[in-house]
Amino acid sequence: MEMAxxxxxxxxxLKTESETLKTKLEEERAKLHDVELHQVAEKTEALxxxxxxxxxxxxxxxxxxxxxxxxxxxxxxxxxxxxxKVIVWDAFTTNKEHAVTMPCTWVMxxxxxxxxxxxxxxxxxxxxxxxxxxxxxxxxxxxxxxxVAMHTxxxxxxxxxxxxxxxxxxSGDGTCALWDVESGQMLQSFxxxxxxxxxxxxxxxxxxxxxxxxxxxxxxxxxDMRTGQCVxxxxxxxxxxxxxxxxxxxxxxxxxxxDATCRLYDLRADREVAIYSKESIIFGASSVxxxxxxxxxxxxxxxxxxxxxxxxxxTRVSILFGHENRVSTLRISPDGTAFCSGSWDHTLRVWA
Amino acid sequence: xxxxxxxxxxxxxxxxxxxxLRLEAKIRRINVSQAATDLKNFCLQNAHKDPLLVGVPxxxxxxxxxxxxxxx
Numbered sequence: 340m341e342m343a344x345x346x347x348x349x350x351x352x353l354k355t356e357s358e359t360l361k362t363k364l365e366e367e368r369a370k371l372h373d374v375e376l377h378q379v380a381e382k383t384e385a386l387x388x389x390x391x392x393x394x395x396x397x398x399x400x401x402x403x404x405x406x407x408x409x410x411x412x413x414x415x416x417x418x419x420x421x422x423x424k425v426i427v428w429d430a431f432t433t434n435k436e437h438a439v440t441m442p443c444t445w446v447m448x449x450x451x452x453x454x455x456x457x458x459x460x461x462x463x464x465x466x467x468x469x470x471x472x473x474x475x476x477x478x479x480x481x482x483x484x485x486x487v488a489m490h491t492x493x494x495x496x497x498x499x500x501x502x503x504x505x506x507x508x509x510s511g512d513g514t515c516a517l518w519d520v521e522s523g524q525m526l527q528s529f530x531x532x533x534x535x536x537x538x539x540x541x542x543x544x545x546x547x548x549x550x551x552x553x554x555x556x557x558x559x560x561x562x563d564m565r566t567g568q569c570v571x572x573x574x575x576x577x578x579x580x581x582x583x584x585x586x587x588x589x590x591x592x593x594x595x596x597x598d599a600t601c602r603l604y605d606l607r608a609d610r611e612v613a614i615y616s617k618e619s620i621i622f623g624a625s626s627v628x629x630x631x632x633x634x635x636x637x638x639x640x641x642x643x644x645x646x647x648x649x650x651x652x653x654t655r656v657s658i659l660f661g662h663e664n665r666v667s668t669l670r671i672s673p674d675g676t677a678f679c680s681g682s683w684d685h686t687l688r689v690w691a
Numbered sequence: 692x693x694x695x696x697x698x699x700x701x702x703x704x705x706x707x708x709x710x711x712l713r714l715e716a717k718i719r720r721i722n723v724s725q726a727a728t729d730l731k732n733f734c735l736q737n738a739h740k741d742p743l744l745v746g747v748p749x750x751x752x753x754x755x756x757x758x759x760x761x762x763x
Contacts, residue, residue, distance in 0.1 A: 353705035360712035371722045379727040383735070391743070394754040414753070431753055531711065571715060588733045590726070608726035609718060632741035634734040651731055676742040677754045691743075691754040 368610045376603070376612045380651035386634070389647060389657040394677065397428050397687035399435055402444075404681030405462070406496075407668045410451045416679055417458045418668075418687055419446035425460045427472065430679065430689050439470055439480045448496045452503040459487070459506055461494035467508050469520055488518045488525075495537045500564075501544055507564075509536035515552050517564060529562050531569040538582045543589040551592045553580030559594050561606065573604050575611045582626045586650075587633045593650075595624030601638050603650065615648040617655060626668045631675030639666030639680050645690075661688055 402422035409416055415436065419425045423444045427437040443464040450459045452469075461467040467488035470480045488494065492511035499506055500517070505526065509515045515529040515536055534555035542549045548564040559580055561571040578597035585592045591605045591612070599620050603613040615636060622642035629636055629650070636648040645666055647657035664683035671678045677691040738744055742752065749755040 350702050350705055353702065353709050357705065357708050357712060360709065360716060364712065364716050367716065368720065371720050373722050374724045374727060376723070376727040376730065379724065380731050383731060386744075568714070569711060571718065572711075586730065586733075587737070588730070590733075591730060605723070605726040605730065607721045607729075608723045609720045610723065612723055612727060612730075630741050630743045632734050632737035632744055633730070634738060634741060634744050651734055671743070674742070675740075676747065676752050678743070689754055691752055 368608075371608060372610065376651060377653040383651055385652070386649050386656050391647075391657065391659060391690045393661050393688045394691045395430055395433050395689040397430070397433055397689070398685070399426055399428075399438075400424060400685045400687075402685060403664075403667065403683040404685060404687055405445065405447045405667055406449045406460075407670055407679055407681045407687060408449055408451045408458075408498075409670055409672050409679065410455045411453060411673050412455055413672050413674045413676070415451070415455065416687065416689075417449050417451050417460075418681055419449035419460050419462070420685070421445050425449055425458065425470070427458065428687070430677075437472055437480060439484075441468075445493070448494050448508075450498045450506075452499050453501065454503050457503060459497050459499065461488070461497060461508075463493050465490045465492060465494060465510070465512075467494050467497045467506055467518070469506070485520070485523075487520050487523050488516060489523075490514070490516070492535070495535065496539045498539065498541055500541060507539060507541060507550060509539045509552055509554075511535040513554070515539060515550075515562065527564060527567045529560075529567055529569070531560055531562075531572070532556050532558060537579060540583050540585050540592065542585055543587065545589060551583045551585065553583040553594050553596075555579045557596075559583055559592070559604065561592075571606060571609060573611060575602060576600070578623070581623065584627050584629060587629055587631060593627050593629065593636055595627040595638050597623035597641075599623055599640075601627050601636060601648065603636075613650070613653050615646075615653060615655070620646065625666060626670075626680075628669055628671045628678065630671060637669055637671070637678055639669040639682075641665045643682070643684075645669065645680060659690065662686070 400420040407418040425439040445463040447462040490510035517527040532554040536554040539552040553559040576596040582595040600616040626639040645659040662682040668681040
């Protein structure tokens with residue numbers, strides 16, 4: 340056997356350097372860890388009792404609801420399901436306004452366009468497609484479908500950037516990508532995860548061109564959209580990261596994981612600053628979102644419940660029951676007056 | 692041959708990992724105390740605008756009344 344002395348020496352040296360750098364990174368982060376978030380919030384007034392109830396139940400999917408997104412008009416919701424259907428609902432009246440049948444089952448991702456005039460979706464077809472929403476209820480939406488993104492494994496999440504013109508996607512193929520909707524061209528790809536990427540969230544527009552992703556490699560990564568570079572990464576979860584969501588100021592993000600915890604990472608301190616967990620919570624968190632001020636963190640869990648956390652104090656302020664199977668997706672409405680959850684029980688619930 | 696290819700791609704992966712770690716090590720960080728204070732202040736400053744936090748009268752929340760009035 341040829342003794343490839345050069346490459347294996349370099350590999351060993353590189354691995355050592357890798358370990359040294361990782362240790363140094365942790366040391367640098369630790370130096371600035373002078374206090375815990377909940378200590379800073381000790382004197383902050385505690386939150387009172389929350390009474391949030393299901394105000395609407397959206398029934399119509401034939402199988403597990405996998406994803407949902409609100410329209411900017413604060414009343415329409417798009418949802419996608421294992422049954423292959425994508426439905427647009429008027430959440431005030433609970434009427435279904437549009438329905439599209441996808442050529443695949445497990446439509447894991449869906450998103451509303453900022454204009455409200457289109458929806459994007461995809462899943463086991465490995466693609467992200469855009470459907471313009473027609474005002475004519477009789478028109479077959481599938482006829483106008485536009486294929487935008489092509490991955491080499493399932494589409495796990497998608498979201499429009501600040502306009503209808505670009506879409507960000509994440510995939511089971513371990514990558515994220517930015518696409519031009521009109522041409523279907525890939526504008527940028529993001530490599531760095533070591534396994535399936537399960538979720539992503541775009542930074543609030545004031546914060547600039549970054550997004551965060553989370554994956555089966557237990558890592559969350561913050562990316563520069565222009566260069567494709569991973570600028571920060573965090574590896575403190577003990578299992579798959581199912582959901583990531585930016586804190587409203589853009590200076591932090593929360594993640595929900597199969598390790599039954601949600602965590603808060605501050606981007607300027609470059610570290611985890613809070614863990615939201617309880618011994619009694621042993622099932623994974625599938626989906627997280629913040630209330631408008633960032634004080635409340637809503638988490639949908641695989642034990643069918645929704646836990647509401649005080650972001651500053653780290654305590655749970657409420658637990659919501661209602662779904663009859665896993666909560667798989669959860670989003671606050673654009674004006675923060677309500678939130679919607681989707682579940683494996685085939686329904687969506689709007690809570691306020 | 693295949694040994695060489697496998698080891699050279701491992702080397703490439705390791706080189707990328709080192710490059711990435713060097714980049715991440717360089718970023719400027721602030722104290723958790725400062726970062727946490729900023730997070731807290733943001734929450735407090737925006738609390739009054741957070742309907743789920745402070746609650747809004749039923750008449751202002753479109754989901755509270757059993758059926759909505761016409762909006763448009």
